[in-house]
Amino acid sequence: MGIEIEDKFDVPPDYAIPDLSGLADVVGPKSYQLVALYYDTPDLRLATRGITLRRRRGGSDPGWHLKLPKAKGARQEITHPLTRSTKIVPPELAELVRAYTRGAELQPVAELDTRRSVTVLLDGDTKLVEIADDHVKGTVFQDEPKIVRWREVEAELLAEDRRAFLAKVGKRLRKAGATPSAAGSKLAKLLEPAPLPKAPTEPGTAGETVVAYLAGQVAALLAQDPRVRRAEEDAVHQMRVAARRLRSALKAFKSIVTDTGQIQDELRRLGAVLGEARDLEVIRARFARELAGLQPELVTGPIQTRLGEDLHKREQEAYARIDDMLNSDRYYALLNALDQLVSAPSLGRAAAKPAQDKLSAVAAANWARVTKAYDTAQAIEDPERRETAMHDVRKAAKRARYTAEALQPTLGGSMAKLAKLAEDIQEILGAHQDGVVAQETLAKEAESARQAGEDTFTYGLLIGIERNTAEQAHADFPRVWAETLKAVKKVL
Template identity: 85%
Template sequence: MGIEIEDKFDVPPEYVIPDLSGLADVVGPKNYQLVALYYDTPDLRLAARGVTLRRRRGGSDPGWHLKLPKAKGVRQEITHPLTRSTKVVPHELAELVRAYTRGAELQQVAELDTHRSVTVLLDGDTKLVEIADDHVKGTVFKDEPKVVRWREVEAELLDGGTQALLAKVGKRLRKAGATPSAAASKLAKLLEPAPPAKAPTKPGTAGEIVVDYLASQVAALLSQDPRVRRAEDDAVHQARVAARRLRSALKAFKAVVIDTDELQEELRWLGTVLGEARDLEVTRARFARELATLAPELVTGPIQTRLGADLHKREQEAYERIKEVLSGDRYYTLLNALDELVANPSLGKAAAKPAQERLSTIAAANWDRVTRAYDTAQAIEDLERREIAMHDVRKAAKRARYTAEALQPTLGRDMGKLAKLAEDIQEILGTHQDGVVAQETLAKEAESARQAGEDTFTYGLLIGIERNTAERAHADFPRVWAETVKAVRKLL
């Protein structure tokens, strides 16, 4: 697996690669013949999302390549050894695109026959940038095959290079007559797939802003799906955040996009499924950090196994449950509903309102929810019930934060400030809550250790650390709340 960062350029047939000396040592060109078969669903679901899946012969890296978009000009590449069959996609790669295929068959959709001339910039033995000059023959497999020929140049950043050097290479290529390509890949240039459908909304309206935001979060959720299936670092967290942002937006903008109660519940379900592994992951890392701060003589018994390997085993079991869910009909039905939400949303009267007017009101209303939740909690005399009610304050603050972040591109810096203030409330309440939950987890683990005849001294130390953390957050909250309320009043 690797990260592919490259700039693509369209060039005329007579284009000449410019002199690149002075940027680094230059080696090449070296010529290759590459033949790649591309796979997709009949309606090109992968190509529509910027995903490419191919089987390629020739060159320095023959095999199966799955490329997943991460950002503009940046793609994650996952490789698999070349197989004999050209008909069957390796199971491991087919699984990684299930969020896009959703049960549809993968088939050959195109072939690219490329004569490639490669020049490499080096610093000693370190490869910095690769410039590929490609003469391409593309064939689309339809009832009547369509053949297209073109030439393009790619400048790809290698492990030893820098973005600054890549930019200098691009500047020289453009000066020689190359123009940045509008297509994200050769396949996109050949197939010209239609982008995911999105509802037409009137520019400058609340409907346009909200639907655009929902589309961005649906794309974010889909982009994390393959990473979650591979159990990559932070993938479950990012997928869970995307699901939470979608659910929060549907709640916050319920006057703009209406009739989404059932979809909100399904997003809550997905967040819960993802949450088990994420919570175990965070808990395990938390205890590992705390144990690392203790002097060795204070770490007694097999506590590192119980709080490390045992929690990691439970985390892996949770990942297996996630993978099972991500391959089920309920999940695919949810993804289909999200596509339909973006393509054909039910819009309320507020959707036609000017964005500045309507959305600023919504942002203020969501902060009002935070203050009402706080007032409700503070009116409860029973301390235990008040602590439970403060969790509603945290949830309201998170929704206010997500709402403000969604509106920042439209309403400006004040929304960024509001988002940060809401996040401050969310974080300090979260620090308290996490400390309380950690104490409960440690107490359960200590009891298991005690029954097994193990030394539980270190569990007591960790419980003391967690109690101190929770109590400090609890004591500091009134100050943070007062400062936040004062700052918000200046914004709204």
């Protein structure tokens, strides 16, 4: 797996690659013949999202290649060894695009036969940029087969820390007559898939701002799907955050985008399944740090096994439940509903109002929910019930934060400040809650260890550390709350 960063250019048939020897050492050109068979659903669900899945022969990297959009000018590339069959996509790759195929069959849709001339630019022994001059013959298999021929040039960055050099190369190519390609890939140029439909919102309205934010979070959720399936670092957390942001926005902007109750319920379910694995991952890392900070003589019994391997086993079981969820019809139905949400949402009357006026009021209302939750909690005399109610304050602060972040592009710096203030409340309450949960987990593990006849001394030490963390956050909260209220008055 790697990150592909490249610039693509359209060039005329008689284009001449300019002299690049003044920029770096030049090796080449070297010629290859590449034949790539591309796979997609009959309605081009992958191409529409800028995804390419191909089986390629020839060149220096024959095999299967899956390219997923990552950022402008960059894509994540996942490879698989070449297989004999041209009809069956390797299951490992088919699995990674299920969020897009959603049960539809993958089949060959096009073939690209490319005569490639490669020049490499070097700085000493370091390869900086590879320039590929491609003469392409494309064949489309859908409906009536058609053949298209064209020429293009790609400049791919080989040294990630030399992006400025890639820009210099691009400038030299453009000066010689190359023009930046509008197509994200050869396949997109050949198939010309229809763009994703957009919601019919009016510019400058609350509806435009909210739907654009929702679309961004849907894209973020989809982008994490393959990473979660590969169990990549932080992927579960990022997917969970996207689901939470979506659900929070649908609650906050319910007068603008309406009738989203079922989507919210499904996002809650998705977040819960993701959260189980994420919470185990976090608490396992937390205990590992704390154990590492103790003197060796204070670590007694097989506590590292119980708090490490045992929790990791539970984490893997939680990942299996995530896998089941990501391959379920219910999940695909949620993704279909999210597509519909951002392309043809049900809009309320408030959607047509000017963004500045309507959304400022929404931000203020969501912060008011935080103060109301706090006042409700403080009015409860029973300490345990009050602590439970403070969890509602944390949830309200998280929603206020997400709402402010969603409105920042429209309402500016004041929303950035409000988001940070809400995050401060969320984090200090979270530090207290995490300490309490950690104590409960340690107490359960200590009881299991005690019943097994193991030394539980270290569990007591860790419980003391966690109690101190929770009590410190509890003691600091009144000051943070007072400072936050004062600062919010200046923002709102």
